[in-house]
Amino acid sequence: xxxxxxxxxxxxxxxxxxxxxxxxxxxxxxxxxxxxxxxxxxxxxxxxxxxxxxxxxxxxxxxxxxxxxxxxxxxxxxxxxxxxxxxxxxxxxxxxxxxxxxxxxxxxxxxxxxxxxxxxxxxxxxxxxxxxxxxxxxxxxxxxxxxxxxxxxxxxxxxxxxxxxxxxxxxxxxxxxxxxxxxxxxxxxxxxxxxxxxxxxxxxxxxxxxxxxxxxxxxxxxxxxxxxxxxxxxxxxxxxxxxxxxxxxxxxxxxxxxxxxxxxxxxxxxxxxxxxxxxxxxxxxxx
Amino acid sequence: xxxxxxxxxxxxxxxxxxxxxxxxxxxxxxxxxxxxxxxxxxxxxxxxxxxxxxxxxxxxxxxxxxxxxxxxxxxxxxxxxxxxxxxxxxxxxxxxxxxxxxxxxxxxxxxxxxxxxxxxxxxxxxxxxxxxxxxxxxxxxxxxxxxxxxxxxxxxxxxxxxxxxxxxxxxxxxxxxxxxxxxxxxxxxxxxxxxxxxxxxxxxxxxxxxxxxxxxxxxxxxxxxxxxxxxxxxxxxxxxxxxxxxxxxxxxxxxxxxxxxxxxxxxxxxxxxxxxxxxxxxxxxxx
Numbered sequence: 003x004x005x006x007x008x009x010x011x012x013x014x015x016x017x018x019x020x021x022x023x024x025x026x027x028x029x030x031x032x033x034x035x036x037x038x039x040x041x042x043x044x045x046x047x048x049x050x051x052x053x054x055x056x057x058x059x060x061x062x063x064x065x066x067x068x069x070x071x072x073x074x075x076x077x078x079x080x081x082x083x084x085x086x087x088x089x090x091x092x093x094x095x096x097x098x099x100x101x102x103x104x105x106x107x108x109x110x111x112x113x114x115x116x117x118x119x120x121x122x123x124x125x126x127x128x129x130x131x132x133x134x135x136x137x138x139x140x141x142x143x144x145x146x147x148x149x150x151x152x153x154x155x156x157x158x159x160x161x162x163x164x165x166x167x168x169x170x171x172x173x174x175x176x177x178x179x180x181x182x183x184x185x186x187x188x189x190x191x192x193x194x195x196x197x198x199x200x201x202x203x204x205x206x207x208x209x210x211x212x213x214x215x216x217x218x219x220x221x222x223x224x225x226x227x228x229x230x231x232x233x234x235x236x237x238x239x240x241x242x243x244x245x246x247x248x249x250x251x252x253x254x255x256x257x258x259x260x261x262x263x264x265x266x267x268x269x270x271x272x273x274x275x276x277x278x279x280x281x282x283x284x285x286x287x288x289x
Numbered sequence: 290x291x292x293x294x295x296x297x298x299x300x301x302x303x304x305x306x307x308x309x310x311x312x313x314x315x316x317x318x319x320x321x322x323x324x325x326x327x328x329x330x331x332x333x334x335x336x337x338x339x340x341x342x343x344x345x346x347x348x349x350x351x352x353x354x355x356x357x358x359x360x361x362x363x364x365x366x367x368x369x370x371x372x373x374x375x376x377x378x379x380x381x382x383x384x385x386x387x388x389x390x391x392x393x394x395x396x397x398x399x400x401x402x403x404x405x406x407x408x409x410x411x412x413x414x415x416x417x418x419x420x421x422x423x424x425x426x427x428x429x430x431x432x433x434x435x436x437x438x439x440x441x442x443x444x445x446x447x448x449x450x451x452x453x454x455x456x457x458x459x460x461x462x463x464x465x466x467x468x469x470x471x472x473x474x475x476x477x478x479x480x481x482x483x484x485x486x487x488x489x490x491x492x493x494x495x496x497x498x499x500x501x502x503x504x505x506x507x508x509x510x511x512x513x514x515x516x517x518x519x520x521x522x523x524x525x526x527x528x529x530x531x532x533x534x535x536x537x538x539x540x541x542x543x544x545x546x547x548x549x550x551x552x553x554x555x556x557x558x559x560x561x562x563x564x565x566x567x568x569x570x571x572x573x574x575x576x
């Protein structure tokens with residue numbers, strides 16, 4: 003496995019792979035890898051096949067964090083990540099520096115171009131984190147041009163992000179396929195996330211409530227439709243009544259368009275975000 | 290020469306060219322070609338060489354026109370354009386439909402992703418045409434992904450547009466080179482433009498005033514620096530005193546960063562926009 007940090011070197015390799023007609027599967031990450039990431043890398047390995055290449059990018063992208071968010075304290079452990087990438091079957095790790103990704107080739111004129119999406123990023127994370135998806139779309143566009151993947155693998159835990167990437171690829175005609183792989187969960191149902199390390203022991207125990215809220219809601223709508231506001235207040239009462247968590251949002255929407263649904267039926271999707279202290283966790287699932 | 294209208298077919302070809310390692314030179318146009326465009330195609334022909342391919346895109350992009358602008362009456366003549374492309378050495382013409390470029394693969398969910406640039410597009414055309422550059426950046430990103438050029442050729446007449454494309458390519462790491470070719474002019478100095486056909490006989494005669502204003506200003510600053518506001522009022526007086534034209538803007542700026550300069554010296558650049566009736570002409574040049 004090779005590690006590349008320079009953008010020019012990464013793109014030079016990528017252009018060679020394109021000329022050789024090799025499948026290239028990219029897994030974009032912010033590092034501090036957990037089994038959820040590793041399952042994406044394994045999926046990428048299967049997609050790339052024996053001839054193809056699996057590239058994992060590790061980059062804590064500053065532009066997708068809000069000014070009061072956890073960019074500085076976001077957990078990092080490159081050495082451990084590299085070992086895990088190798089074990090999971092990656093061929094390349096691309097770990098660029100901020101200077102390289104946003105400094106405009108050292109011209110003194112910083113990066114001033116962004117990608118924005120204005121349909122699937124409305125609501126939910128887009129409301130709670132106003133500049134988040136602009137940062138995500140922009141950095142993923144950069145990564146796509148540097149790695150030139152034939153396929154890119156994203157996790158379903160960040161459902162709205164996955165929808166954004168699919169939409170961006172479709173709208174701008176990026177020549178690649180987007181795959182979305184299922185959320186990996188702890189035994190109690192908590193979705194795996196690098197941010198779970200922020201949780202205290204008590205919060206960690208309580209955090210399974212997101213998954214339980216999804217299951218309860220699924221059972222709740224199985225027999226007959228329920229209105230979204232009604233479900234939302236039930237979810238809020240359940241979470242805030244049984245744990246120290248504070249509901250940021252619970253939304254019910256069409257899985258394709260991400261438009262809110264008023265009467266929630268099986269087939270709709272639910273997403274929620276819950277604060278435990280300063281730590282914000284998200285989850286989602288089909289109903 | 291072949292003509293392609295389907296985006297999927299265009300990209301399939303482009304991916305094959307990439308695998309074959311062929312140079313591909315793209316000239317994006319809105320059609321109604323004039324000798325300025327033809328010189329871009331000839332430049333692309335030289336860049337692509339004998340092995341390489343020259344692709345001309347012809348597409349009147351709706352998103353770069355403002356609601357009160359000339360999208361509907363913009364001149365179109367595809368048959369003539371195809372003949373001129375062939376004569377100038379193009380191998381492919383890509384002439385997509387609106388439905389294809391913005392309809393999201395016919396999913397019913399229209400294109401909702403844009404590319405925005407927030408440094409070189411500030412001021413000048415960016416002020417006079419607020420949504421223009423967002424439309425330009427977005428459609429050019431689409432074209433780049435569909436044609437996958439190794440080099441793209443733009444005209445210097447649209448100086449701010451060329452700066453935007455260079456910046457977008459640099460910031461998002463598009464794997465291609467941007468070339469900017471000199472403005473072609475009529476014998477009296479008027480910059481060639483598809484919009485020149487809108488001019489009445491009198492306006493056409495008067496329109497050379499943009500070029501003359503550039504030349505006068507160049508002579509004016511040759512000896513000693515002059516402040517931008519002073520130059521601007523002289524340009525306005527010259528244009529509005531000698532023709533029926535109305536000055537939209539005259540700006541003086543650094544050729545690289547496009548930031549305004551206060552004291553104008555040789556080496557700075559000037560751009561201006563002038564209305565003749567409803568027709569708006571632009572030009573620019575080094576001082």
